[in-house]
Amino acid sequence: MRQSGRTRIAVDAARAGTESLERRGIDVKGELFRAVLLLCISIGIVMLATLLAYVIVAGWPRLDLSLFTEMPSTRDPNTSGFLPAIVGTLYVMIGVLVTTVPIGVSAAIYLEEYADSSKWYNRLIEVNIQNLAAVPSIVFGILGLAFIVRGPWGLGFVAFAGSLTLMMMVLPTVIIASREAIRGVPSTLRHASLGLGATRWQTVSRQVLPVSLPGILTGTILAMSRAIGETAPLLLVGATTFVRFLPEGLFDGAYSVITVQIFQWAMRPQEEFRTLAAAGSIVLVALLLLMNSVAIWLRNKYSRAY
Amino acid sequence: MLKNHKRAAALIGAAGLAFSLAACGGSDTPGDQPEATTEGGESGEALSGSVVIDGSSTVAPNTEVAAELFGDMHPDVRVSVGVSGTGGGFEKFCNGETDISEASRPIKDEEAATCEENGISYAELGIANDGLAVAINPDNDWAQCLSIEEISSMWRPDGPVDSWADVRDGFPDEPITLFGPGSDSGTFDFFTEEVNGEGGAIRADYNDIGEDDFGAVQGVAGATGATAFIPLSFVEESGDMVQPVEIVNDAGDCIAPSLDTVMDGSYNPLGRQLYVYPSDAGLEKPEVVAFVEFYILNQAQIAEEAGFIPLNSDQEQVANDALAELVG
Structure with missing residues (x-):
């Protein structure tokens, strides 16, 4: 009560x-x-x-300088470093950049400026790009192993095979981001350009692309940061865990990348190697934060309001 | 010890070089080149090129130590070591993609068949011993010594037990949590063969840690009733996180895994030899020949430094004979 x-x-x-x-x-x-x-x-x-x-x-x-200057060593974890892995990551990422940007931006330009979206094949392409963005990275690794490392391309276990595999993975991200950026360009700009007698190509290359560049760059950097953190597909396409030399080039010889090196050291029983793996993770996270900050800075610096 | 071996390695290396270069000299090497390279081989400095190694994650630390020591002598030879697992390594090896495959068990018939189909011939060389340890949690004070049947009762594919009380009368009713490597691993093949009587036969619901042997150490350290099968080297390197159990051997004695018991064969059936398989195509390259020789001739020092168990004198004899045959 x-x-x-x-x-x-x-x-x-x-x-x-x-x-x-x-x-x-x-x-x-x-x-x-x-x-x-x-x-x-x-x-x-x-x-x-x-x-x-x-x-x-x-x-x-x-977390010291030797992390960046030393070769990995199984005999002495205390002087072991990430040098070949860092250089290998650089090689792989350069390969990703030079392949992804031209292909991705061109695809975005086609889809936004040229493609007739009422045609079934263009819609099919669009749906496929969306689907591709959701495919797990390991699947790209298997694809890379079967078609790029072995099979028709037969590049072997080299850095560029890793680049191409990661390119397949991040291409949808770049295409989608670039399309958004291109779509954000006001149509008045295009109409004015076309009205003054510019051709379609002149309009795209001199008006649309410069204006959409910050958006494209941001999307590209974000895609790169996704690629730099990948381990599984690179393990499949041959990033090795123990190399005490710098990669010979994009098309030759064994290479390692930071993520694979971290992965390998994190599963060693010795405490020193796990400390090393954690230190490598800090480097990787710092690198990611840096890349993302640059993306934000670029967006803020160059974005224009219409 | 190493110094003597170094000299021996250099001498045999030079001989091997002459042999291998003579073998391919007829086809495409100009007549004057072999001599020049042979001289370079004698000084031990002029070797270059690459040695591509892949395979068992158990053997990898040992091979990496070998590669580092070898690199001190031949800084221009690019030795890379991958960890695809014994099975994964042989897949690449039989596809002609690696020079040397590491294995924590002898090559299987079907792998040998694949190699033969692809025209890959090879040699088998023992490089170290390793005990396979059954690791338990340090708080586990009941299972000091287990028979193979008792271990199998936990791991067998049909009707495995889930409590320590069912393993042996008098054990506490503690749930069993199991950790072990995946099917790409030579450790997996070896354990299932020796314990469950058939390679690959294992209960489906154990925690598969892939090639991450240390993951099993962490898993066992995390639960009182947990157990795992992992290379002895991993148990020893991980300090007090886990302890190995004694195994009842064929003589009926409880034997703890150690350097001595694995080397003298009394830690059976879970003691094993580790191997490398250089391919004949790889052995046409002088740098691969030099590396293999270096590895075999310095096996004791390499194994010791990597935390493995050296070959015993009989095994060493076999390896040296095989090597002598390879280098002519």
């Missing part, structure tokens, strides 16, 4: 409080929604912060 009386009073009070709040113009549901959203975003941020803190604590003892 007493209990229910209390409950009733509490409910009434709460109701009155809510009503008075609403009467005073405070949107309770809105505030609640905001709180839920804040909670959601903080979960993501806390996870990232935990990961960063863990990696930094674990890798701190080995």
Whole structure:
């Protein structure tokens, strides 16, 4: 009896409080929604912060210059470094860049400026690009092994085979981002250009592309950051775990990449190697943050409002 | 020890070089070139080129130590070591993609058949010993010594037990959590063959840690009732995180895995030899010949440094004979 009386009073009070709040113009549901959203975003941020803190604590003892200048060593983990892996990553990423950008941007230009989207084959291409973006990276690894390393291309286990495999993986990202950027160019610009007698190609190359460049660059850098963090497909297409020499070139000889090196050292039983792996992870995360910051900076610096 | 071997390696290397170059000299090498290269081989400096190695993740640390020591003598030879697993390594090897394959078990018939189909011929050389340890949690104070049948009761494909109480009367009712390498691993093939009587026969619901042997160490360290089969070297390198159990051998004694028991063969049936398989095509390259020789002649020092168990004198004899045959 007493209990229910209390409950009733509490409910009434709460109701009155809510009503008075609403009467005073405070949107309770809105505030609640905001709180839920804040909670959601903080979960993501806390996870990232935990990961960063863990990696930094674990890798701190080995975070020094020798990490960048030394060859890996199984005999002496304390002087072991990532040099060949860092250079290998650089080679692979250069390969990804020079193949992805021309192909991806051209595809985006075709789809946005030339393609007639009422034609079935253009729609098929679009659907396929969307699908490709959702394919797990290991599938591209298997594809790369069967068609690029072996099979028709037969490049062998070389850095460029890794580049091409990663290119297949990130191409959809670049195409989609570039299309968005091109679509964001106001049509008045195109009409004005065409109206002044410029050809379609002149309009695209001199008006549309320069204006959409920041968007394209941002998309490209984000795609590169996805590629640089990949391990599984590169393991399949031959990134080796132990090389004590720099790669000979894109088309020749064994190579390693940072992620594969981290992966290999993280599964060694010796504590020193796991510290080394954590230190390598810090380098990789720092590299990613740097690339993403450049992307944001480019977007802010060059984006123009119309 | 190494110094003597170095000299021996250089001498035999030169001989091997002359042999291998003579073998291919008739086809496309100009007449004056072999001599020049042979002289370079004698000084031990002028070797260059690449040695592509892939295979067992168990053998990899050993081969990497060999590659590092070899690199000190021949800085221009580019030795790369991958870890595709014994099976994965043979797949590449029999496809002609590697010079040397590492294996933690002898080559299987079907792998040998694939190699033959593709025209890849090879030699088999023992390079070290390794014990396969059954690791348990340090808090596990009941399972000090297990028979192969008892281990098999946990791992067999049909009707395996899930509690330690069912392994032997008197064991506590602690749930068993199992960790082990995946089917690309030579360790997997060896364990299933020796313990369950058939290569590849294993219960389906154990935690497959792929080629990540250390993952099994972490798994076992995390649960009192956990157990795993992993290379002994990994148990030893990981300190006090896990402990190995003693195994009842064919003489009925409880034997703990150690350097001595693995070397003298009393730690059976879970002691094993590790191998490298150089291909004949690879052995046409003087740098591959030099590396293989270096590896065999310095096996004791390499194994010791990598935490493995050296070949015993009988095994060493076999390896040296095989080597002598290879280099003529």
